[in-house]
Amino acid sequence: MLNNLTQPHEYPGKLFVVEGIDGSGKTTQLALLAKWLSAAGHRVFVTEWNSSALVKAATKTGKKKNALTPMTFSLLHATDFADRLLYKIIPPLKAGMIVLADRYAYTAFARDATRGVDRQWVRDLYSFAVRPDLALYFRVPIDVSVDRLMARRVKLKFYEAGMDLGWSANPLESFRLFQGKVLDEYDELVQEFGMEVIDARGSITDQQRLVRSVILQHLNLNHVETTDDELV
Amino acid sequence: MTSSSDQSNEGATGNGHAGRYYGQGIAYLPLNSYPGKLIAVEGTDGVGRSTQIQLLREWLEVKGYGVVETGWTRSELMQPTIELAKSSNTLNKLTFVLLYATDFADRLEKEIIPALKAGFIVLSDRYIFTALARAGVRGVDRQWLRSLYGFAIAPHMVFYLNIDVKTLIGRVLESRGMDFWESGMDLKHGDDIYDSFRTYQQKLLKEYASMGDEFSFRTLDARRSIDRIQEELRRQVSAFLEPAEKIPDSVSAMAKS
Numbered sequence: 401m402l403n404n405l406t407q408p409h410e411y412p413g414k415l416f417v418v419e420g421i422d423g424s425g426k427t428t429q430l431a432l433l434a435k436w437l438s439a440a441g442h443r444v445f446v447t448e449w450n451s452s453a454l455v456k457a458a459t460k461t462g463k464k465k466n467a468l469t470p471m472t473f474s475l476l477h478a479t480d481f482a483d484r485l486l487y488k489i490i491p492p493l494k495a496g497m498i499v500l501a502d503r504y505a506y507t508a509f510a511r512d513a514t515r516g517v518d519r520q521w522v523r524d525l526y527s528f529a530v531r532p533d534l535a536l537y538f539r540v541p542i543d544v545s546v547d548r549l550m551a552r553r554v555k556l557k558f559y560e561a562g563m564d565l566g567w568s569a570n571p572l573e574s575f576r577l578f579q580g581k582v583l584d585e586y587d588e589l590v591q592e593f594g595m596e597v598i599d600a601r602g603s604i605t606d607q608q609r610l611v612r613s614v615i616l617q618h619l620n621l622n623h624v625e626t627t628d629d630e631l632v
Numbered sequence: 633m634t635s636s637s638d639q640s641n642e643g644a645t646g647n648g649h650a651g652r653y654y655g656q657g658i659a660y661l662p663l664n665s666y667p668g669k670l671i672a673v674e675g676t677d678g679v680g681r682s683t684q685i686q687l688l689r690e691w692l693e694v695k696g697y698g699v700v701e702t703g704w705t706r707s708e709l710m711q712p713t714i715e716l717a718k719s720s721n722t723l724n725k726l727t728f729v730l731l732y733a734t735d736f737a738d739r740l741e742k743e744i745i746p747a748l749k750a751g752f753i754v755l756s757d758r759y760i761f762t763a764l765a766r767a768g769v770r771g772v773d774r775q776w777l778r779s780l781y782g783f784a785i786a787p788h789m790v791f792y793l794n795i796d797v798k799t800l801i802g803r804v805l806e807s808r809g810m811d812f813w814e815s816g817m818d819l820k821h822g823d824d825i826y827d828s829f830r831t832y833q834q835k836l837l838k839e840y841a842s843m844g845d846e847f848s849f850r851t852l853d854a855r856r857s858i859d860r861i862q863e864e865l866r867r868q869v870s871a872f873l874e875p876a877e878k879i880p881d882s883v884s885a886m887a888k889s
Binding site: 485 | 657
């Protein structure tokens with residue numbers, strides 16, 4: 401079996417990922433991190449979960465009709481991930497760039513397991529992935545996440561709220577139940593994959609300060625600044 | 633993944649699974665005893681699978697069996713995406729495998745399992761072995777592939793239509809000609825579609841043959857006439873279904889057959 405997700409990669413670039421449930425603030429933190437890194441002269445590429453053009457049509461159809469089963473949901477996201485890994489993530493890593501991923505395989509591990517997909521099967525499924533140099537997990541209590549989403553008047557989406565599982569007909573209640581279980585799964589993953597936990601209840605600035613200090617440690621260690629080849 | 637975890641999650645491999653999941657399966661969809669039967673007809677492109685399935689279906693229906701057909705990439709969810717991806721040249725070997733697996737999962741949960749539970753005979757035009765063969769030829773990790781398809785149900789019978797490349801080439805050229813994917817042009821063996829087809833199909837046939845024991849293929853010589861092959865198919869299917877035929881009302885008798 402492949403074991404790429406548990407072995408350090410050998411690319412000159414760096415891969416940093418952020419994880420956490422909706423409303424944990426990870427996307428905000430990632431954007432600030434990208435700003436800081438770019439300003440410091442690094443070449444940065446940001447990639448988001450479930451964003452490849454390849455599976456967009458199928459995901460859209462499936463979601464619109466609420467036709468996705470936990471297995472097809474899992475496999476479609478893995479397809480999207482494989483597409484992005486090979487076209488968007490590995491090339492910049494080979495070029496010595498910094499890749500920032502908004503969600504990574506751990507999102508699949510947490511969500512798919514909550515949907516009843518076999519845990520080991522999902523891990524094996526994603527064993528072709530590249531192990532991140534650092535995975536930051538923004539841990540937030542479910543109430544804080546819900547308050548943030550409500551404040552932004554975010555409309556809870558069918559699958560994000562786990563409505564497909566039929567635990568509650570009320571989207572907010574379903575979201576609480578589903579994401580509550582996802583949080584439990586994340587807690588297991590922190591141990592298993594050595595994720596760095598950030599307390600996501602703090603202020604945006606405090607969190608970002610912490611994020612930058614953690615990232616800095618990984619940049620100082622054997623970071624290879626690629627220089628341009630000689631002009632011909 | 634460590635080697636110890638591999639043992640705990642057996643993938644698609646081994647005999648004696650007929651009618652059950654190969655591996656851990658789909659936890660939220662447990663397979664208790666069900667009255668239906670799953671029969672797969674495998675073989676490479678242009679070997680004559682569909683013709684045989686049509687004939688087998690008619691024969692079974694005349695005998696009074698309910699039949700449901702399922703075929704590779706025919707899921708409502710994935711068919712448009714797979715067609716698009718094939719035509720736009722953005723597929724790599726990994727996404728290729730995963731799109732097919734998604735299609736298969738969709739059909740398994742929405743067509744195959746419900747039909748089996750309702751007592752139908754499911755005739756599958758191709759099964760996971762096509763995916764394993766195509767990906768294997770493209771260098772995808774075999775252990776990973778078997779783990780991936782661990783959610784598949786082991787068919788009660790797998791017929792493998794075996795053929796040699798020379799006969800296959802004649803047949804394909806006589807009927808519809810060689811196409812890009814069936815010729816493995818994505819593997820870039822060269823610009824010549826004929827040479828590429830030959831090299832690719834030869835590798836595929838070898839890959840299929842290597843799975844024969846692992847998945848209990850019933851190999852049929854596809855070079856024989858359509859009638860001769862159909863005769864053999866019916867003989868074997870009949871022998872398999874016979875105990876159930878004698879007591880058509882007894883679900884438990886069918887389950888034991």
